Amino acid sequence: MDYLEFSLKKDNMTKIEIESIISQKGNLKNLPNATLVEYMDKLTNEFEITKQNIISFTLHLDKVEQIYNIILSEYKNRKVDE
Numbered sequence: 001m002d003y004l005e006f007s008l009k010k011d012n013m014t015k016i017e018i019e020s021i022i023s024q025k026g027n028l029k030n031l032p033n034a035t036l037v038e039y040m041d042k043l044t045n046e047f048e049i050t051k052q053n054i055i056s057f058t059l060h061l062d063k064v065e066q067i068y069n070i071i072l073s074e075y076k077n078r079k080v081d082e
Contacts, residue, residue, distance in 0.1 A: 009049045009052055009053055009056075012045075012046050012049045012050065012053075013045075018046075021039050024039070
């Protein structure tokens with residue numbers, strides 16, 4: 001069985017960057033297209049990174065559960081033998 005391995009991407013947006021975009025959501029009609037494109041690019045990147053992190057964590061969690069169940073099974077087998 002493989003050891004636990006997952007890759008967490010950490011180059012996502014900072015809280016300040018996200019709050020900056022959120023603060024502008026009521027003012028979108030007044031922003032230039034370049035700013036809208038910049039926001040869309042940042043949010044698309046954030047979405048993809050978050051999605052990949054969730055997938056990695058899910059795979060990691062599945063592996064942890066699998067190993068736990070194997071150990072639990074061995075433990076139960078030993079208790080029956082006692």
